[in-house]
Amino acid sequence: MAEFIIAHMYPDLMNLYGDRGNLLCLRKRLQWYGYQSYINEISFASKPDYHNVDMIFMGGGSDREVKLIYQDLISKGADLKKAMEDGIPMLFIDSAYQLLGQAYMDADENLIDGLGFFKFSTLRAKNRLTGNIILNSTITGKECTVVGFENHYGCTYFQDDNLQPFGRVLKGFGNNGEDGYEGLIYKNLIGTYLHGPLLPKNPEIADFFIKAMAERRGITVKSGLDDSIEHFAHNQVKDKILARS
Amino acid sequence: MNRIRLMLAILAGKTFIIISRLLGNQGSSFPGKIARRIYPAVLMELAAQVKGKIIVITGTNGKTTTSNMVARIINESNATLIHNQSGANMIPGITTAFIEKSGLTGRKKFEYALLETDEAHVPLLLKELNPSLLLITNFFSDQLDRFGELDNIIKKIKAAVNNREIDLLLNADDPLTAHFHDLTSLRRYYFGFTATSYDSYDSQESREGRYCIICGQKLEYQRYHYAGLGKFNCPECGNHNPELNFTGHNLVMASHIELMVDNIKITSPYQGFDNAYNIIAAVATARILGINEQDIQKGIADYQPQAGRMETFYINGRPAVLILVKNPTGLNQSLNTVIQDISLKNLFFALNDNQGDGRDISWIWDADIEVIEEEQHRIKQVVCSGWRSGDMALRVKYAGYPVERIAIKSNLKEAIEHITSLESEVVYLFSTYSALFKCRKILERMSDVRDRKPEAESMRSEG
Numbered sequence: 001m002a003e004f005i006i007a008h009m010y011p012d013l014m015n016l017y018g019d020r021g022n023l024l025c026l027r028k029r030l031q032w033y034g035y036q037s038y039i040n041e042i043s044f045a046s047k048p049d050y051h052n053v054d055m056i057f058m059g060g061g062s063d064r065e066v067k068l069i070y071q072d073l074i075s076k077g078a079d080l081k082k083a084m085e086d087g088i089p090m091l092f093i094d095s096a097y098q099l100l101g102q103a104y105m106d107a108d109e110n111l112i113d114g115l116g117f118f119k120f121s122t123l124r125a126k127n128r129l130t131g132n133i134i135l136n137s138t139i140t141g142k143e144c145t146v147v148g149f150e151n152h153y154g155c156t157y158f159q160d161d162n163l164q165p166f167g168r169v170l171k172g173f174g175n176n177g178e179d180g181y182e183g184l185i186y187k188n189l190i191g192t193y194l195h196g197p198l199l200p201k202n203p204e205i206a207d208f209f210i211k212a213m214a215e216r217r218g219i220t221v222k223s224g225l226d227d228s229i230e231h232f233a234h235n236q237v238k239d240k241i242l243a244r245s
Numbered sequence: 246m247n248r249i250r251l252m253l254a255i256l257a258g259k260t261f262i263i264i265s266r267l268l269g270n271q272g273s274s275f276p277g278k279i280a281r282r283i284y285p286a287v288l289m290e291l292a293a294q295v296k297g298k299i300i301v302i303t304g305t306n307g308k309t310t311t312s313n314m315v316a317r318i319i320n321e322s323n324a325t326l327i328h329n330q331s332g333a334n335m336i337p338g339i340t341t342a343f344i345e346k347s348g349l350t351g352r353k354k355f356e357y358a359l360l361e362t363d364e365a366h367v368p369l370l371l372k373e374l375n376p377s378l379l380l381i382t383n384f385f386s387d388q389l390d391r392f393g394e395l396d397n398i399i400k401k402i403k404a405a406v407n408n409r410e411i412d413l414l415l416n417a418d419d420p421l422t423a424h425f426h427d428l429t430s431l432r433r434y435y436f437g438f439t440a441t442s443y444d445s446y447d448s449q450e451s452r453e454g455r456y457c458i459i460c461g462q463k464l465e466y467q468r469y470h471y472a473g474l475g476k477f478n479c480p481e482c483g484n485h486n487p488e489l490n491f492t493g494h495n496l497v498m499a500s501h502i503e504l505m506v507d508n509i510k511i512t513s514p515y516q517g518f519d520n521a522y523n524i525i526a527a528v529a530t531a532r533i534l535g536i537n538e539q540d541i542q543k544g545i546a547d548y549q550p551q552a553g554r555m556e557t558f559y560i561n562g563r564p565a566v567l568i569l570v571k572n573p574t575g576l577n578q579s580l581n582t583v584i585q586d587i588s589l590k591n592l593f594f595a596l597n598d599n600q601g602d603g604r605d606i607s608w609i610w611d612a613d614i615e616v617i618e619e620e621q622h623r624i625k626q627v628v629c630s631g632w633r634s635g636d637m638a639l640r641v642k643y644a645g646y647p648v649e650r651i652a653i654k655s656n657l658k659e660a661i662e663h664i665t666s667l668e669s670e671v672v673y674l675f676s677t678y679s680a681l682f683k684c685r686k687i688l689e690r691m692s693d694v695r696d697r698k699p700e701a702e703s704m705r706s707e708g
């Protein structure tokens with residue numbers, strides 16, 4: 001039986017608003033598809049070989065926590081970039097997503113360098129951008145809605161027309177509340193502001209990662225799971241968001 | 246002129262209190278809001294009626310239970326008291342409590358005011374009145390979406406008490422209270438536990454507070470009492486639990502709680518380690534107020550669990566226990582108490598996302614629901630209800646509980662009728678705040694008898 005290894009970056013510190021639920025979701029779905037999985041916890045000082053993992057996950061963190069991991073993350077930057085270019089599936093949420101850009105603004109309005117993988121920067125809004133959010137996304141090959149909860153001060157602006165958003169906002173704020181973009185997709189990496197957590201209520205996105213992991217191993221994932229509860233939960237919040245127009 | 250505005254504000258407040266009673270609302274903040282509109286200084290002036298002490302109780306978990314216990318003790322000592330109840334713990338709700346007790350001219354006298362206050366509202370409240378004691382029960386990750394991160398709240402509370410004549414009563418076992426260690430101008434009291442037989446040596450629960458707030462190093466714990474509370478030290482800077490002024494020891498938890506606080510023996514009909522902390526915090530508060538030992542013992546012993554705090558109803562002869570949940574730590578603690586009951590049971594969850602619950606329901610993924618899967622041989626069915634019944638059902642599914650035994654019924658009444666009709670020895674009903682009183686009404690209507698039996702009888706403890 002195939003085994004998949006998911007690297008969890010800074011599990012103690014980078015986990016806001018139930019982000020760890022994304023890993024619970026991926027692991028259970030892998031199990032239901034008939035595969036085993038392991039979590040490889042990556043923290044300070046560990047020097048992981050990213051090519052021995054099938055996916056990399058990093059959740060959001062508060063300003064204090066980002067400061068604690070910052071130096072260590074920057075030191076892992078080159079390896080992470082290579083993993084990303086090689087198509088390793090990656091999910092980076094909220095402040096982890098912001099760190100992928102060129103710069104972001106912290107709570108004291110200092111501009112801090114990011115990892116610089118992409119040409120985007122994150123400024124700080126006066127008021128928190130918060131609430132349920134719904135997107136249209138085409139990353140799975142066909143159009144689907146994605147639901148979640150956003151809660152951020154960061155306003156992310158693309159400075160490169162070639163950057164692809166994760167989705168287009170139907171209701172909510174997204175990257176900055178202005179241009180209608182939410183998150184970013186590049187190869188098998190998704191950066192996004194969506195908590196909720198993201199994957200349980202959006203099984204198509206969870207399966208996007210699972211298929212990408214399997215494909216890299218030359219494995220074809222067998223047919224779909226019974227997602228009736230997932231779809232019920234998705235539609236329940238979707239109806240709620242769209243009703244409030 | 247101000248005198249007249251004050252009286253008008255009191256009159257309007259009192260009128261709206263009567264109206265909201267008639268409409269069946271519990272602990273309302275609306276009358277206070279109206280009164281403040283008429284006369285913004287209404288709370289400031291009414292607070293002057295308190296001739297003794299104003300006590301503010303805040304913190305993430307346990308503030309309602311703790312303040313109710315303290316109120317019970319104060320009543321036992323026959324002192325006069327203003328006390329806001331049942332969750333109306335923001336400024337308008339506190340204003341309502343003052344108006345309710347005041348006379349029309351606002352010139353009565355009270356010995357104490359006991360104010361349960363939402364963490365984020367403490368700085369605002371301290372602008373309007375001068376408490377002599379601030380009790381902080383603990384700080385856990387809670388309802389982050391309304392207020393921003395915990396650090397911010399703590400910083401604001403710290404700034405608000407700095408250079409004021411306010412005594413602090415703090416939880417020595419909570420590393421986050423170390424924020425207050427360096428306030429030189431204040432008197433600080435600490436309560437906490439020595440080693441207990443319920444301690445564990447590793448914690449899988451919420452991560453909040455596990456890093457030293459002084460230097461950022463990961464804290465080392467010699468023992469955990471519950472969640473992030475325990476005996477800790479920082480290997481980097483030496484930060485460790487402060488010395489105790491009120492020490493809990495000889496803790497016994499079975500169908501009720503027994504413990505010693507220093508040399509006072511306390512017995513309470515409550516259960517669980519979270520409540521053991523509430524008890525010691527309440528006892529410490531009463532000691533600081535100078536209340537005698539007998540009144541403290543009687544107050545705690547007579548204080549029965551109330552709305553949503555393990556309140557038991559009997560339906561067709563079987564117990565149905567209602568439990569308020571609002572954050573991962575509280576839910577973990579309640580689930581751990583429930584799985585200690587070896588009866589065959591059914592579970593019910595009502596998950597809402599109204600303002601009072603916190604709009605973001607993602608916290609259910611930070612709770613260790615997985616204990617339901619481990620206990621599935623004694624949990625026959627799980628019914629999920631509320632506005633976010635789907636999210637709750639998903640959480641239970643991804644905890645590994647068999648999906649064919651999960652039912653979604655968004656309507657509270659249908660869901661409760663369903664779960665109580667299924668075979669089991671006991672039903673546990675978990676509810677977030679905004680669904681709690683509705684669940685309670687439904688359960689009351691279905692109850693066999695009006696008089697409820699003591700809660701302790703409904704649980705059979707293992708070992």
